[in-house]
Amino acid sequence: xxxxxxxxxxxxxxxxxxxxxxxxxxxxxxxxxxxxxxxxxxxxxxxxxxxxxxxxxxxxxxxxxxxxxxxxxxxxxxxxxxxxxxxxxxxxxxxxxxxxxxxxxxxxxxxxxxxxxxxxxxxxxxxxxxxxxxxxxxxxxxxxxxxxxxxxxxxxxxxxxxxxxxxxxxxxxxxxxxxxxxxxxxxxxxxxxxxxxxxxxxxxxxxxxxxxx
Ligand SMILES: Cc1cc2nc3c(=O)[nH]c(=O)nc-3n(C[C@H](O)[C@H](O)[C@H](O)COP(=O)(O)O)c2cc1C
Numbered sequence: 656x657x658x659x660x661x662x663x664x665x666x667x668x669x670x671x672x673x674x675x676x677x678x679x680x681x682x683x684x685x686x687x688x689x690x691x692x693x694x695x696x697x698x699x700x701x702x703x704x705x706x707x708x709x710x711x712x713x714x715x716x717x718x719x720x721x722x723x724x725x726x727x728x729x730x731x732x733x734x735x736x737x738x739x740x741x742x743x744x745x746x747x748x749x750x751x752x753x754x755x756x757x758x759x760x761x762x763x764x765x766x767x768x769x770x771x772x773x774x775x776x777x778x779x780x781x782x783x784x785x786x787x788x789x790x791x792x793x794x795x796x797x798x799x800x801x802x803x804x805x806x807x808x809x810x811x812x813x814x815x816x817x818x819x820x821x822x823x824x825x826x827x828x829x830x831x832x833x834x835x836x837x838x839x840x841x842x843x844x845x846x847x848x849x850x851x852x853x854x855x856x857x858x859x860x861x862x863x864x865x866x867x868x
Contacts, residue, residue, distance in 0.1 A: 661693060663694075666695065666730070667729035669698075669699055669735075671701075671736025671783070678773055678809050681818045683771075686733065687833065688819075696733065704722055704750055705719070722754065732768040733769055738772055738776075741783070743786050743787050768799070770787045770791075770804070771829075779808075780805055
């Protein structure tokens with residue numbers, strides 16, 4: 656009988672809030688704790704990244720290099736972010752930009768990803784969620800479509816003193832989302848491997864369509 660070794664994927668968890676007691680950071684931690692052993696999640700910090708400036712690419716600041724190395728060594732990306740003014744927070748957009756350059760060396764392409772947004776407001780960060788999805792289209796990240804996660808009405812009283820989620824309902828949906836993401840990462844990587852083994856499958860070439868820039 657043939658047993659296939661279980662694949663373990665490194666997942667970069669990017670939290671869009673740089674606030675110390677961020678609700679989104681707590682949710683990200685809970686989500687990571689709920690994922691199966693097939694994912695090795697770690698939060699990749701973005702708060703120290705200098706604003707992206709192409710002039711610095713020849714001699715990049717150390718935090719850019721640290722961040723780029725961490726994204727490069729991941730096989731999936733989980734975004735958990737608040738909404739700022741119906742879009743993604745500036746530090747998160749900056750992190751996307753830093754990881755996408757120098758031109759032609761984007762680190763995001765082909766990495767399976769998912770986004771969850773959380774807010775004290777009832778809309779649950781819907782605007783930020785979909786603005787991030789728009790960026791992911793251009794960055795060529797296969798983004799999990801379902802389940803969607805717009806966690807609304809999130810407040811400190813849904814968490815215990817140690818930062819874990821005390822609210823049963825929130826804990827359940829956060830856990831389900833983490834489980835679904837693990838399946839998505841596995842599906843994308845296994846599907847790609849299958850296509851690589853199948854001579855009739857895709858070799859990664861793109862169809863000849865005009866590219867928007
Ligand atoms: C600059 C700014 C803009 C905000 N805009 C929105 C918004 O558009 N929609 C929303 O639901 N909450 C908005 N909020 C409230 C945040 O959802 C709330 O502060 C949340 O706790 C931030 O997430 P965090 O706890 O992970 O830091 C905004 C907060 C700030 C500081």
